[in-house]
Structures are given as structure tokens and as C-alpha cells.
Amino acid sequence: MIIVTVPGISESALARLIEHVEAAGLRTHVSRGEHRTIVGCIGDEGLLSDHGLTQLEGVERVLPVLKPYKLASREFSVQSTAIRLGDAADTVIGGRDLVVIAGPCSVEGREMMHETAHAVQRSGARLLRAGAFKPRSSPYAFQGMGEEGLKILAEVRAETGMPIVTEVMDTRQVELVASYADVLQIGARNMQNFPLLTEVGRTQRPVLLKRGLSATITELLMAAEYIMAQGNGDVILCERGIRTYETATRNTLDVAAIPVLKRETHLPVMVDPSHAGGRAHLVAPLAMAAVAAGADGLIVEVHPHPATAKSDGEQSLEPSAFASMMQQVRSVALAVGREPSWEVELASV
Incomplete structure (x- = not known):
């Protein structure tokens, strides 16, 4: 009540x-x-x-309060939650600005991470994403660089000032990943890994919680409740497409989930157009649709050489394509009353 x-x-x-x-x-x-x-x-x-x-x-x-989720319910908070990040806490997810997180699917090496970070930062990205630990469908696929990848991310943060978003997959990794990362990502496959949700809730690090492949909105909010029940209210919800019968896209972006979530919860809502579409040419249109529907931000996969990427190359944007997308997204954001803090000059990219 x-x-x-x-x-x-x-x-x-x-x-x-x-x-x-x-x-x-x-x-x-x-x-x-x-x-x-x-x-x-x-x-x-x-x-x-x-x-x-x-x-x-x-x-x-x-x-x-009739909803099964209490802390995540909009009824429990007078104001929408705004999460501040960065050394100067000048990046706010859930405010008027539209925040974009960008970077490669996984950390593949020092040079490529530095190159990617500078490229996406020039185009307006505020946070850097990349996986040091990677959940893969095949046990023989590239699984990430582990702690060495985390160290590279920390180096890039020190150089660029960009906060780091990276995935944690196991309760045994939480302490290690939290010692490097600014935001802990819970991937779609782990959305209902309740021991993991409980553990990240104890860290007091902001958590980016991705919707499961077949999860309902209520199930997503109940997963957020597990984190918040431990005293961690800094949860960012992420719609990344759900699995349907459609095969033309990797997943089906549930655009309607965005306004539903904005009505049901006070937590910020981001969208991952890369995993939703699964193909680079679909990322910009889906990103614009997400912003028009009310998303607080985007998380986008960008790689300097997608053709040679060790994971998710097909859906990764080249830096020039990312810059073009950011220009398009900015126009949509301004049209719907957001205040994007970046400007992109394509000729300089």
C-alpha cells in the first residue's frame, strides 16, 4: 500500500x-x-x-497497490527516476536529454576499443558499451576476454571520460565486474536469473536490465523488483525485441512496450535497436521509432570493422553509419520534446 x-x-x-x-x-x-x-x-x-x-x-x-511489483510501480514514486552517471554526474538517464550508449558487442582488443570509443563519442554517445564476458549460443564461439577486457575498458574510460556499461553473467563475477564497470548489464538470457538479480541489487551500481526473449512486461518489472528489493533503485529497463514467429528480423521490437512501461513504472526505459533488428540497415529506423515512442535512450552496437567482428558483426554499425543515425535520431528527439545534447557534423566524422 x-x-x-x-x-x-x-x-x-x-x-x-x-x-x-x-x-x-x-x-x-x-x-x-x-x-x-x-x-x-x-x-x-x-x-x-x-x-x-x-x-x-x-x-x-x-x-x-494492486500491481505485483511495488517498488518499480509508478504509484510508489512521485517523480520519474533519473540516474546520474560519470565523475561529474553530468550524464542523466531518465531526464530531458536523450542518452545514447554505443560500442562493440565485445571487447576484442585495446586498439579497436580506443578507436571505437573516440568515434562514438565524437558522434554524441555518452556511455561506452562492450562485453568482457559474452553469453553465446555456441560453447565454441568467442566468449570474451574476461578480466583483461575489463582492464581495457577501464583504460578507455580514463582516456575518454565515458562511463562503462558491461554485462555480468554469473553471481561469481559480480564483485569483479562491479569493481570496473559504471553500469552492470543483465542480458536477456539472465532476466529471470533471480540469484544474479539479487546480487547486483546489493552492489548499489546502476543496472541495465534487458527484457527476456519471451518475457511479458510484468515479468520484466518483477525482475526489476528483485534488484530494487535489495535497496538498489537505479534500474534502467531495456526493450531489445522479443522472439516471435517472424524471421525477417532477429527479434521483433515491441515499440508498444515503451509507452506501456512509461505509464507503469517510474524507471527509465532504453531501447536496443541492434538486437531487435539484427541487421545494420534496420538499426536507424528502429532507433527513430523508439525515440518517437518515448524511450529515454538507446544502446547501439558500433564496430570499426563489422565484417571482422568476433560477435554480432551483422548488426553493428560502422562509425560513419552511427554518425548518420545520430543525426536522424536527434531530429526525431527534438520533434518529440527531448533535449539531445549532441550535434553531428557528418563531414568531420
Whole structure:
């Protein structure tokens, strides 16, 4: 349930209200808005049934939360969640800016990572993505460079200032990956790996949570709830296409999921057009559709030489194609009221 307080509730009255709820055995989550403060109650709500909440000072009304996800529900937060990243915390995911994360599918070497990072940064990307550990359908395919890949990513971050997004696949990797990465990515195959979700929730690192191949929106939000239940509210949801009967694309981008999620949750929503389309020529159109539908950002695969990429080369953009996409995306973003912070001069790329 949520407790809606009266406008301008005093700090002492709010403290007594929180103490009252927690004394009954529930946890509280406080969300402060410009005019009102909401207190979310997490636990067995039956413990509060006889406590006369509406009689307490500062309580305006008590409302049930009918959704199975509580912390992720928009009802639990007065304002949309904005996640700040970078040394100066000047990159905000979930604000007015449209944030683009870009880079190769996997770390393949020092030189290519430096080349890619500088290229995508020139075109407006704010964060760098690349996998040091890679989940592959075949056990014989390239599995990533492991910790050596993480070290390369840290070198590139030191040089460019770009925060790093990289995937963690196993509970045994969480501590290691978190010591290098700025954002921990949970891939589609691990969306319902509940021990892993619990573990990344304990790190207090922002988490980019990708929707599972056949997951419903409710299942995605329940996965986010596992992370948030550990006290980590910095969760970024990522729609990356779902598996359908269609074979013309790698997956089917669920564009409708974007406005549904924006209505259901206060968490920021990003879109991965690379995995959705599976082919480079589809990335820009899908990216523009995602922005038009309300996405807070994009995560795009970019490789300096896609033909020789060790993974996902077919869906990776060359730097020049990425620059062109960023120019197109910027136009759409401005048209729908976003404030993209980059400008692209194609001749200089």
C-alpha cells in the first residue's frame, strides 16, 4: 500500500508515520514530490490493518497497490527516476536529454576499443558499451576476454571520460565486474536469473536490465523488483525485441512496450535497436521509432570493422553509419520534446 501525506507535512510527523509503519514489521520507501510525499509500505500489509493509519497526523489517504511489483510501480514514486552517471554526474538517464550508449558487442582488443570509443563519442554517445564476458549460443564461439577486457575498458574510460556499461553473467563475477564497470548489464538470457538479480541489487551500481526473449512486461518489472528489493533503485529497463514467429528480423521490437512501461513504472526505459533488428540497415529506423515512442535512450552496437567482428558483426554499425543515425535520431528527439545534447557534423566524422 501507499500512504499519501497532506501537502507540507512536517518532518516530525513524517518521522512518526515511518516509525509507526516499521514498528508493525514493514519496510518503508519515501518518495518526495514538490507538494506531496508518498510513503510506500513493503511487506505483509495485514499487519497494518488495525493500526488506524488514516488517523495519524499528516496522512491524507491510504491506497492499495494492486500491481505485483511495488517498488518499480509508478504509484510508489512521485517523480520519474533519473540516474546520474560519470565523475561529474553530468550524464542523466531518465531526464530531458536523450542518452545514447554505443560500442562493440565485445571487447576484442585495446586498439579497436580506443578507436571505437573516440568515434562514438565524437558522434554524441555518452556511455561506452562492450562485453568482457559474452553469453553465446555456441560453447565454441568467442566468449570474451574476461578480466583483461575489463582492464581495457577501464583504460578507455580514463582516456575518454565515458562511463562503462558491461554485462555480468554469473553471481561469481559480480564483485569483479562491479569493481570496473559504471553500469552492470543483465542480458536477456539472465532476466529471470533471480540469484544474479539479487546480487547486483546489493552492489548499489546502476543496472541495465534487458527484457527476456519471451518475457511479458510484468515479468520484466518483477525482475526489476528483485534488484530494487535489495535497496538498489537505479534500474534502467531495456526493450531489445522479443522472439516471435517472424524471421525477417532477429527479434521483433515491441515499440508498444515503451509507452506501456512509461505509464507503469517510474524507471527509465532504453531501447536496443541492434538486437531487435539484427541487421545494420534496420538499426536507424528502429532507433527513430523508439525515440518517437518515448524511450529515454538507446544502446547501439558500433564496430570499426563489422565484417571482422568476433560477435554480432551483422548488426553493428560502422562509425560513419552511427554518425548518420545520430543525426536522424536527434531530429526525431527534438520533434518529440527531448533535449539531445549532441550535434553531428557528418563531414568531420
